[in-house]
Amino acid sequence: MGGWRQVSGGWGCSGRAGGRGAGRESRGAGAPAPPAAELALRRRLPPRLPRRPGDVYVNMQTDFKAQLSRCQKLLGPGGGCAEICIHGLGLAINRAINIALQLQAGGAGALRLAANTSTVPLADGLEPQGDADGRPPLAQARNNSAIHIRVCRVAPPP
Amino acid sequence: MENFRKVKTSEQDSPLPFPDLPPGVVEMKVKEGSKIRNLMGFAMARMELKGTRQIVFSGCGRAVTKTITCVEIMKRKLGGLHQVTKVHYKTLLEVWENKDPQPDGQVEKLTVHKNVPSICILLSKDPLDPNEMGYQPPEPRDGIGSLPRETCKLKGMRGQGSDRVCSRVWQCVVTEAGKG
Numbered sequence: 027m028g029g030w031r032q033v034s035g036g037w038g039c040s041g042r043a044g045g046r047g048a049g050r051e052s053r054g055a056g057a058p059a060p061p062a063a064e065l066a067l068r069r070r071l072p073p074r075l076p077r078r079p080g081d082v083y084v085n086m087q088t089d090f091k092a093q094l095s096r097c098q099k100l101l102g103p104g105g106g107c108a109e110i111c112i113h114g115l116g117l118a119i120n121r122a123i124n125i126a127l128q129l130q131a132g133g134a135g136a137l138r139l140a141a142n143t144s145t146v147p148l149a150d151g152l153e154p155q156g157d158a159d160g161r162p163p164l165a166q167a168r169n170n171s172a173i174h175i176r177v178c179r180v181a182p183p184p
Numbered sequence: 185m186e187n188f189r190k191v192k193t194s195e196q197d198s199p200l201p202f203p204d205l206p207p208g209v210v211e212m213k214v215k216e217g218s219k220i221r222n223l224m225g226f227a228m229a230r231m232e233l234k235g236t237r238q239i240v241f242s243g244c245g246r247a248v249t250k251t252i253t254c255v256e257i258m259k260r261k262l263g264g265l266h267q268v269t270k271v272h273y274k275t276l277l278e279v280w281e282n283k284d285p286q287p288d289g290q291v292e293k294l295t296v297h298k299n300v301p302s303i304c305i306l307l308s309k310d311p312l313d314p315n316e317m318g319y320q321p322p323e324p325r326d327g328i329g330s331l332p333r334e335t336c337k338l339k340g341m342r343g344q345g346s347d348r349v350c351s352r353v354w355q356c357v358v359t360e361a362g363k364g
Contacts, residue, residue, distance in 0.1 A: 119249050123271045123301040140317045141269040143305070145256045171252040175271065 068151040080110040084122040094125050101129065101137070101177065109178035115146055116170045126175040140176040145169045188280040188294060196277060200240060201270040202306050210236060214243035214251040223254050231262060237309050244274040244302035255305045259323065266312045267305060267320040274302035 082097055100107045114122025123141075130137045152164040200211070210230050212223055230236050239258075243251030259265050275297055282292035306312070312319060 116249060119252060120246070120301055123248065123303065127271060127273055127301060138317055139271060140319075141271050141303070142318070142320050143252045143255060143267070143269055145260070169256075171249055171256055173252060173269075 066153050068153055078111075080107040082110055082112045082125075084112060084114045084118045084125060086118050086121065090121065090124070093121070094128055097125055097129055097177070098132070101133075101179075109176060112175045112177060113172065114175075115172045119171065119173045122173055122175060126177055129177055136179055137177055138180070140178070142174045142176075144172050144174065146172045187283050189283055190278055191281045192277075192279040194277045195244075196275045198272075198274065200242070201272065201304050202240070202268065205238065205240070205306075209238050209240060211240045211242060212254065214241060214247045214254060216246045216250075218247070218250065220250065220254060220257070224257055227254070227258060228261065231258065231307075231309075239307050240304060241307070242302070242304045244276075245300040248301060248303050251303055251305065255307060258307060264322045265307045265309060266322060267307055268312055268316055269318040269320065270304045270306075271318075272302055272304070273299040276300055 080100060082093070082100070084093055097110060097112065099105050100110050112122045112126050114120070126139050126141075130139055146169065148168050148170055150166045150168065152166060210227070212227055214223060227239060227241075231239055241251050241255050255267070259267070276299075278296040278298060280294040280296060282294075285291050314321065
């Protein structure tokens, strides 16, 4: 499992020609950018984040119930996790909060939530289509908001 | 449900989840359609005043992402802000009305209670209780959003197929980040 893989579309996803990123300022190459129609926007994966047994990366592709039951299994008896950390990026923030609150509601007051927010730097690639004549792909950096919710049974140590 | 249309949505007022706030604290209620530049224009102007020590951002449903983005922008611009994040459900009351009136002329109404995820973030210039759930200390000034160079390169190399191109893009970005 590749962390944020599904959230951002994965390595192999094909971008749109002249997509929304094409009109923006492109960085990463000295040569002037080719016309917008020649570029394909490829959304890349965010940097890989820690993957301990208790880390759950929420995405919008997987079924909500499946992700919720995975968290319940981790926290339940035999799951082996005293606390788990639910991460959500961009659109998946809502779902991450929802999962955490559902866990808390089903935990009969035994679970506590500690939410932290952060910014994740992402890099999109703008690849020339067709005859690229050796031009290096352009890169575009942007940021997205993320949430990390720690779900633990008792008050965590400071 | 297709014969019904939503006629009214009302939020149930819930007090802020931060107990000891001074009266008159600025609360930014972020909505789905709010423009970040409008929100930040107002919020930054208030936070730049000496007298304003704290500000609260709140949003529910599809505005949660925007709320977090606003907070992240403000933390980056001002620096040294202590943060406490609280998540909870907000109850929305929706009234739905039947489009086809009943034979006796009455309109059938439905009231729906909806629970939507909601977030409340307190930003403070003064230190807050670090033992509180959801507390985040201020980020060190130089370390915001930057990853060690080595790890970035490694990350770019993984994957199959078009990995050669990908790693080139990554390195490109890393070099840019390193310069700035």
